[in-house]
Ligand SMILES: Nc1ncnc2c1ncn2[C@@H]1O[C@H](COP(=O)(O)OP(=O)(O)O)[C@@H](O)[C@H]1O
């Protein structure tokens with residue numbers, strides 16, 4: 134640790150420390166979770182909330198968020214049945230794990246299609262495994278993102294989803310994170326999900342965030358650990374209430390010859406930030422991250438990505454497509470780190486932004502940190518408007534201004550949606566996410 | 573059908589067309605020839621309604637209506653087609669779907685029902701076979717990564733689908749080898765009728781061997797400096813365009 138003198142907690146931190154006291158009193162974390170939560174609280178205090186120029190929050194203003202008088206969601210609110218059913222993707226009816234306000238709800242989940250392939254374990258029990266305990270301890274001690282530390286400090290209800298060795302279920306597993314929101318005042322909920330993909334398993338995952346009512350901050354952490362030769366196709370869909378805050382940190386750890394192919398889709402809300410931290414730990418590991426966001430009004434969605442190539446012969450791909458209208462804001466802050474010795478690394482990153490209004494704001498910060506010499510890494514970023522030559526071309530074929538613009542903006546986003554590996558989700562995104570582009 | 577009278581037009585204050593008059597009747601084929609930079613494409617874009625170009629004087633009547641009052645979409649729906657010298661690449665927009673959208677936009681404009689994908693596919697297949705286009709071009713992105721010749725064929729395919737009253741083909745021949753030129757010209761000839769008209773913009777006489785023009789006009793520095801019948805094209809070929817630059821200088 135640096136020798137800087139620790140300052141007294143600021144007002145914002147104090148609010149959350151108060152909240153934490155209440156949490157410890159009302160819902161004390163059990164067993165092995167307790168020391169982790171305590172270590173995380175220390176981490177939280179050390180890190181503190183980001184000041185305006187914080188390097189991890191350059192484009193994401195959190196002042197408004199941390200000044201909110203949050204309460205912790207209490208009780209076990211059960212979402213409306215129709216609402217819940219509407220959030221389950223076709224094909225996932227029997228392979229869905231439901232979390233409501235961060236709590237795993239066996240009564241609302243149905244994983245019968247994954248019987249034999251999937252084990253669902255409470256995190257407190259999962260920590261009996263010493264390797265896992267070590268992993269969690271290290272993650273907490275090294276945590277650099279204050280909101281992820283905050284999540285861990287309130288660790289009580291995490292769930293482990295373990296996919297067995299060589300499991301190759303047909304059905305994708307949907308992890309549905311419902312925030313129930315509140316009429317009374319802003320509520321904080323903090324899902325914590327650990328996904329373990331066994332050796333040579335081949336699985337499909339969809340994480341979806343949704344809100345039944347407004348007024349919440351969902352602050353999630355996901356860990357995806359893929360063992361040797363495991364393959365994961367995953368999607369993350371963020372579709373929250375308009376006034377919600379959604380922060381999520383996803384840590385991905387890839388063993389040798391394992392692969393994770395992920396696609397994110399962001400509808401935006403008051404403030405959305407996804408922090409992806411991927412570690413390619415052994416030769417043959419491959420990671421791809423594509424993301425699309427369609428924002429308008431005052432919506433924001435931000436990406437903060439760190440990909441660590443820790444071993445030779447590893448590959449990563451990134452493609453971001455953002456469309457921003459109105460006063461929407463987006464940013465991609467993405468660094469690829471090629472560690473010493475990680476020779477023959479391949480990495481590419483492309484960020485494309487389409488701005489539909491003068492008041493929209495787009496920030497990009499692509500970066501490469503390379504400590505090996507025999508590597509092939511590229512990155513690029515573009516910001517543009519709808520191309521007037523393309524518009525003219527389409528109009529000379531009799532398409533209206535509106536139709537031509539929709540065709541061009543939709544096709545821009547579709548190039549990412551078309552990489553979603555679940556046809557039902559791709560269709561849903563084309564229907565609903567792209568609907569935002571219809572005037 | 574089309575009556576251009578003393579048209580002055582350009583963009584950003586630069587006057588490129590400096591008084592063009594041209595009358596095109598149904599059933600006619602007019603060729604416009606001239607050196608590079610003489611304003612041929614500018615004329616084509618002004619006729620198609622490119623928003624960056626502005627007519628500063630003169631006028632254009634089309635089918636009894638003031639063409640310059642209509643935007644590009646309306647002009648297309650009323651039967652004007654521009655075959656681009658440089659067709660625009662539009663990644664992500666499926667070629668066949670785009671063609672169907674354009675076709676149906678026109679049907680709706682004419683008060684007809686939209687055609688469903690299967691019925692449209694039959695029409696598309698027929699027109700593609702005229703042009704010797706492989707089926708794979710249906711599912712490619714619009715012009716995206718097409719070779720020069722493929723792009724030009726795709727322009728004529730659009731013309732065949734949209735059946736315009738007045739087609740303005742801007743250097744459709746450039747980028748085509750002789751076999752492709754023959755196929756494309758054959759396609760264009762199939763579309764000719766006493767009810768529609770054609771303006772062929774070309775730099776070379778070669779195209780006019782396959783599509784016989786009724787009139788040939790020579791454009792130089794934004795003006796039509798000579799008009800005649802199809803023999804003029806051969807004369808031009810023999811003379812080259814140098815005489816224009818010298819006499820006009
Ligand atoms: N988009 C443009 N930007 C700048 N100059 C242009 C543009 N389009 C045309 N011009 C100019 O206008 C003149 C006529 O061009 P153009 O109509 O393309 O000629 P042609 O098709 O006969 O070769 C030329 O001097 C050219 O440089």
Ligand SMILES: [Mg+2]
Nearest residue numbers: 612613657743
């Ligand atoms: Mg030209």
